[in-house]
Amino acid sequence: MMVQKSRSGEKENNQAVKTAAEESHAKPDRRSRTFDYGELRLLLLAIIAQQPSHGYELIHAVNERLGGTYKPSPGVLYPALTWLYDRGYTEIDLEKGGRKRYSITAEGTDFLSANKAAIDMLLARAVPRPQGKSPQAIVEAMDHLKRALSLRAKMEPVETEVLNRIGGIIDVAANQIEALLNAPMLQEGAASCVADILTPNGERFLRRLCSHFQHRTPVIMDENSGHFRMSMGEVRMEVLDGIFRVRLTALSPEKLIEMQHILVRHLEEAAVRETLEVHWLPA
Known part of the structure; x- marks a missing residue:
């Protein structure tokens, strides 16, 4: 097994550890991710700190950590891992077959320490949620909404202004639901x-x-x-x-x-x- 060292040594000077907020400038996609890019990087590094892992293991670890509510795609995961590696927070062990195993570096440990408060908040949010059938109250409410829209659409055409107002109501409801589902599950004392x-x-x-x-x-x-x-x-x-x-x-x-x-x-x-x-x- 060959160890591919982090490339942080290529920099002329070792910079002071930055916070996750200072490091992250990615634009989050609210529709497809539970966390934005900066948060996903922190979560991945925290998992790697607990145990060196391969990419596919990290995909399943994130999914398990979030109770099956989110499974990062390779197209999201590997750019995040590349970001951690490029900044010297991880190193890569090249194994047989070209598989890469990521482990944390001293710089990565310092980065986690500098972002301890943010990671505590993040991990508190990422408590696995129990899975199962959709609650009856939610199923009935969704059926009610679909019936209301379907029945009205079968009648005379709806004015554009009314359609815009309906869309606004649904958007507000979706934002409120998202806020409830993503509300941090904090530890005792919060x-x-x-x-x-x-x-x-x-x-x-x-x-x-x-x-x-x-x-x-x-x-x-x-x-x-x-x-x-x-x-x-x-x-x-x-x-x-x-x-x-x-x-x-x-x-x-x-x-x-x-x-x-x-x-x-x-x-x-x-x-x-x-x-x-x-x-x-x-x-």
């Missing part, structure tokens, strides 16, 4: 809160905050919602009718208070001449 802020400028605040924090951490955003992670917890935002909802989840009550101060400060800067009343309630 804390969360929510604030419904009365404002007609929710979309502007959403764009402003996402634009600010995307320079520090990967941000997932659409027209009506956005979320990102800080070292101390997670921020989820949603634009409703006349309401800007902010939900915070932190690793501890102390971190939650710190996050509240940070979000309020940025909201006040974005508000300009508007006075916002922010009241945090337990989530």
Whole structure:
């Protein structure tokens, strides 16, 4: 067996370990992945740190870790592994037949240590969920929606404005469902809160905050919602009718208070001449 060393030594100078937020600039695909690229890389490196693995073993390890809810394709997995290798976080053992086994390097261990808070949040989210038949309540609700759309479509043509409103309602529901399913399952001691802020400028605040924090951490955003992670917890935002909802989840009550101060400060800067009343309630 031949060991192919990491290429980090080719760099003129060893750079200081960067956080996952600083390293990741990939654009996530909300429809096909449970995590964005930066999170997937962290998860893969955490798994490799526990046990050196081949690519196909990592595909199954991620799938098992997520309770069968997500199985990365080779087209997603191997670019992530290449990224880890190129930065010297892993090394490759070349085995017979050309199979590659990935193991963590000292730099990779340092990278995990530098991102411990983010990894704790990530692994807390990635608790396997029990599998089985779809809950009856969800099946009935989906059947109700399909019947409503099917019956109406068989009648006279529906106006474009009505169709657009229906699409908007379904999009909002899908975002809310996704937020519920992807909500972090945190360890004991975690804390969360929510604030419904009365404002007609929710979309502007959403764009402003996402634009600010995307320079520090990967941000997932659409027209009506956005979320990102800080070292101390997670921020989820949603634009409703006349309401800007902010939900915070932190690793501890102390971190939650710190996050509240940070979000309020940025909201006040974005508000300009508007006075916002922010009241945090337990989530």
